[in-house]
Amino acid sequence: MIQITLNDGGRQAAGAGRRSSLLRGVPVWLSVMLVTLLFVLPVLRLFYMSFLEDGGMSLAHYRTLLSESGTWTMLMNTLIVTAGSTVLSLVLGVTTAWLTAYTDIRMKKALQVFILLPFIIPSYIVTIAWTQLASDIPFADINLYSMGGIIFVLGITHYPLVHLFTANVLRRIPKEQEWAARAGGGGRLTVLRRVTLPLALPGIVGGAMIAFLSNLDNFGIPAFLGIPANITVLSTAIYQEVIGFGPGAFSRAAALSVILAIVALAGTLFQWLLLRKSATDGTAAPDTEPRIRLGRKRPFAETVLWLFVLGTGIVPLLSMLKTSVIRAYGLPFMPDNLTFDHYRYVLFDYGKSFEAIGTSLKLAVCASLICLVFGTVIAYFRTRRPGGVMRYIELSVGLPYALPGIVLGLAMIFAWMEPVPGWNPGIYGTAWILLIAYVTRFMVLQVRGSMTAMAQVSPDMEEAARISGAGTISRWRNILLPLLSGGILSGALLVLLTSLTELTVSSLLWSSGSETIGIVIFNFEQAGYTTHSTAYSAVVLFLMGAIAGLAYLMLGIWKRRLHTP
Numbered sequence: 001m002i003q004i005t006l007n008d009g010g011r012q013a014a015g016a017g018r019r020s021s022l023l024r025g026v027p028v029w030l031s032v033m034l035v036t037l038l039f040v041l042p043v044l045r046l047f048y049m050s051f052l053e054d055g056g057m058s059l060a061h062y063r064t065l066l067s068e069s070g071t072w073t074m075l076m077n078t079l080i081v082t083a084g085s086t087v088l089s090l091v092l093g094v095t096t097a098w099l100t101a102y103t104d105i106r107m108k109k110a111l112q113v114f115i116l117l118p119f120i121i122p123s124y125i126v127t128i129a130w131t132q133l134a135s136d137i138p139f140a141d142i143n144l145y146s147m148g149g150i151i152f153v154l155g156i157t158h159y160p161l162v163h164l165f166t167a168n169v170l171r172r173i174p175k176e177q178e179w180a181a182r183a184g185g186g187g188r189l190t191v192l193r194r195v196t197l198p199l200a201l202p203g204i205v206g207g208a209m210i211a212f213l214s215n216l217d218n219f220g221i222p223a224f225l226g227i228p229a230n231i232t233v234l235s236t237a238i239y240q241e242v243i244g245f246g247p248g249a250f251s252r253a254a255a256l257s258v259i260l261a262i263v264a265l266a267g268t269l270f271q272w273l274l275l276r277k278s279a280t281d282g283t284a285a286p287d288t289e290p291r292i293r294l295g296r297k298r299p300f301a302e303t304v305l306w307l308f309v310l311g312t313g314i315v316p317l318l319s320m321l322k323t324s325v326i327r328a329y330g331l332p333f334m335p336d337n338l339t340f341d342h343y344r345y346v347l348f349d350y351g352k353s354f355e356a357i358g359t360s361l362k363l364a365v366c367a368s369l370i371c372l373v374f375g376t377v378i379a380y381f382r383t384r385r386p387g388g389v390m391r392y393i394e395l396s397v398g399l400p401y402a403l404p405g406i407v408l409g410l411a412m413i414f415a416w417m418e419p420v421p422g423w424n425p426g427i428y429g430t431a432w433i434l435l436i437a438y439v440t441r442f443m444v445l446q447v448r449g450s451m452t453a454m455a456q457v458s459p460d461m462e463e464a465a466r467i468s469g470a471g472t473i474s475r476w477r478n479i480l481l482p483l484l485s486g487g488i489l490s491g492a493l494l495v496l497l498t499s500l501t502e503l504t505v506s507s508l509l510w511s512s513g514s515e516t517i518g519i520v521i522f523n524f525e526q527a528g529y530t531t532h533s534t535a536y537s538a539v540v541l542f543l544m545g546a547i548a549g550l551a552y553l554m555l556g557i558w559k560r561r562l563h564t565p
Helices: 002-049 060-067 069-102 108-120 123-136 147-171 175-183 188-217 220-226 234-244 249-281 295-313 315-324 341-349 351-384 388-402 405-417 431-454 459-467 472-500 517-527 530-563
Strands: none
Touching (some): 002 249, 002 431, 060 069, 060 249, 069 188, 069 234, 069 295, 123 220, 123 315, 188 234, 220 517, 249 388, 249 405, 295 315, 341 351, 341 530, 351 530
């Protein structure tokens, strides 16, 4: 009898253990299901819709598209624009990186800020600024509404990406190897060709691939400059198919999106492989000491570099500001022609302007807060408890960002117009789908930022606090947050500013009453109201600067409070 009781007790304990294990696994599988629903299902739905024809599966849309000469022209335009702008970004980025990383030019920190300006400012505002500058240059017929104009503005916008990657890898090249080559009789060009470039090549090509993907993804510049000139690339073709609402428009757009997505994902994979190689080659710590003394050539090099960064980062913006205060577009810049009426109109008379700012601010704040919480949690478990499940979650979260924004926008339409056959949750056509899209697209920015911050904190500190009796909240408040706050909040700020001025995804998802900042500027430009678009762009730039400055001050206060005993 006693034996039976013991066996029953053992079976009950084993059953309780299995139930406890299952219960502990519930949050994990719920997380996997939620991540799959938000980040993976839209992409799968897009892929499925590209084959859907009269209720069945077919390759008809692909056959039709590939049999049309217009499709091949569009693909060729995309290739020319993307390749040409990438080459321009590569030349400019490598040159500026070499000057700032290797030579003894002065004021490098200030130069770095101005170099990054074309990338930090929304690309559609950069486009407006350059078109105004081109029209202001006397005795020159510069037409940016052309293939060359699109290539030029894309290249200027994304060369900072190549600069950042190249400068980082150049600073990590061990100078001892270069000294050894010089001691062996090699000249400066020989050392550059045989030592520096081979070691820097993976990082340079990695930066070029990121510029390539950014050029491929960009919608604003080809839309602002290409649509008026009847130059169509893949991203604008998808947009025009969707807004055209013709027979089979969504399915044709889905097929085009799959083609664009395949190119982008192939490029992302290639970039990932290159960056892995770059990480294995660049094992040295960053070295900021100058390796080349320019001597008497330094003033000339500094002058040329400053003229370039100011000419590409500041002068176009000044030209845009000038246009925003001209009474009518095309009038000369004279006191009698100056007015602030355009600012009054976009701020007070045109109701959608303030509504768009309010909508964008609410969406950006909500998206950044959601990404801050859930992105940091994902980063924590990915770094502290790595495994197959967390690897899947990390890859799934990164998938929407690897896709061009116009592709993700269409995927969100398919996913949320009718998530389950016969059930429409009422999300499509409201601001909610914009919020879901922003979180889906930009979550990876927070995850990467938080993971980078987590990597700097040893798990031993957290374990020691746990052994000492500190609970989870206490460990986060007293140990993790003071050490991680900089990286975590920087990621949240990046999500905030990126969401605030987003255009590509919003161009397909907005509806009347949910216009965003980018949509208002886009509509102004499409309608030909250049003075209004420039004035509104200036307001947006001021808003971005104010938010960035306020965030910087708040971050400083936060850090001081955390470090105050």
